[in-house]
Amino acid sequence: MRTTAILLAAGQGTRMKSHLPKVLHRICGKPLVWYSLQAAREVTSQEPVMVIGHGADQVKQVMGDAARYAIQEQQLGTGHAVMQAADLVRGQADFVLVTYADMPLLRPETLQKLLATQQANPGPISILTVFADDPRGFGRIERHADGTVKAIVEEYVASPGQLQIKELNVGAYCFSAAWLWSGLTRIRVSPKGEYYLTDLVEIAVAEGLPVQALVMDNLQETIGINTRVHLSEAEAAMRKRINEQHMLNGVSIIDPVNTYIETGVRIGVDTVLWPNTYLQGNTSIGENCQIGPETHIQNSTIGDHCKVFKSVLEGAVLENHVDMGPFARLRKGAHLADHVHMGNFGEVKDSYLGPGVKMGHFSYIGNAQIGAETNIGAGTITCNYDGEKKHPTTIGEQVFIGSDTMLVAPLKIGNRGRTGAGAVVTKDVPEDTLVVGMPARAIRRFKKEADHDKAE
Ligand code: UD1
Ligand code: CA
DSSP, X not given: OOEEEEEEEOSOOGGGOOSSOGGGOEETTEEHHHHHHHHHHHHOSSOOEEEEBTBHHHHHHHHGGGSEEEEOSSOOOHHHHHHTTHHHHTTTOSEEEEEETTOTTOOHHHHHHHHHHHHTOSSSEEEEEEEOSSOTTOOEEEEOTTSOEEEEEOGGGXXXXXXXXXXXXXXXXXXXXXXXXXXXXXXXXXXXXXXXXTHXXXXXXXXXXXXXXXXXXXXXXXXXXXXXXXXXXXXXXXXXXHHHHHHHTTOEESOGGGEEEOTTOEEOTTOEEOSSEEEESSOEEOSSOEEOSSEEEESOEEOSSOEEOSOEEESOEEOSSOEEOSSEEEOTTEEEOTTOEEEEEEEEESEEEOTTOEEEEEEXXXXXXXXXXXXXXXXXXXXXXXXXXXXXEEEOTTOEEOTTOEEESSEEEOTTOEEOTXXXXXXXXXXXXXXXXXXXXXXXXXXXXXXXXXXX
């Protein structure tokens, strides 16, 4: 049994009042259409077809090869839109699922049930419906006296009696392909000049063919987005769904309403998220971490047993047992190895801090490699930029950088080197050497154990 999904996304979405096509507006980090594609993909055996028109180039650019595309040049209605996919789908599928790309909360499980309903239906169509007090402009489901579906009546043509109907057309359909393509040709143009997909119900009924309705009990899944008010409702609902999933998987969230986790973020068990934490993009967090409060993490990888307190991370890597914050900032390419401690008011960019490095207070580290167990004193700055180019700083292991040291790159500091407070270091510092002053000069060379032995 071959199944294809067609997603309608050609409309302008006028009520969004936006330069961006509606389906590219995001909730929880992904475009609306991403969710529809994901759901379709899970229940069908073939690559979904997306019908695009308004902002087609933009949609293609963002979604790339996540779908096949059919172009609807003029938006002549949802029935007309499905017709545009005919060349790609006809003869390739036995069942065709059609949904609108502005319903990101619709679950794959629901589409699966809709497909199963149609597989058991001797007639050509199964539709998804829901009962609701607020009709939101949805089409109404008209039923015969015996309870079978008669028609979908669009709101603007509905009679006062029909407007009272509480059963609504969600906007997801499953068709038997054999009937769909010929059925589409029998849709007549509406008073508004459009060809409505919903008219297929009446057409099938008139041919004596049964239409099945699968009634949903979850109103939230049916949120279709027409305005930015709907967008915020969907965002809140999706956020709740994501947070609940993490909690069920073993993550503690102190205040789920104020914890913002984007789709696709991975979090290990026994990690605790404190309020006002944002986890975004391609981010993964290990087990047993304490994250937040007031923490912003984007496109970063964090190991196990880390503590990130009131900090901002972007494009960073933390290995295990890293402890940072409050008020620390990691920028792109910051890599903190095991047991690094980074205290308040520090910034790290494009740098590696080796195992056990301590950087307690007020420092900027850029384009640097720092060896294990090195101490970065308060106020240390890598002067890595000369106004034109960035230069590297290489600091060895067990180095002690005194408070308020300026490290003027390019610069190398050997293992166990030391700088005095306020040093402005412009020349490489050999191993086991203390430098002081401005510019810093060597005043002492530490004897190695071996030298001691010789002297005695
Ligand atoms: C549609 C349904 C309505 C249902 C509601 C649920 C029709 C005629 N009506 O109404 O019964 O209750 O959705 O949200 O189908 N589109 C195209 N090409 C077009 C027109 C629309 O691709 O020519 C796409 C839009 O981008 C959108 C979807 O189809 O994703 C639905 O179109 P929209 O104008 O929002 O339909 P509604 O009036 O909401
Ligand atoms: Ca709509």
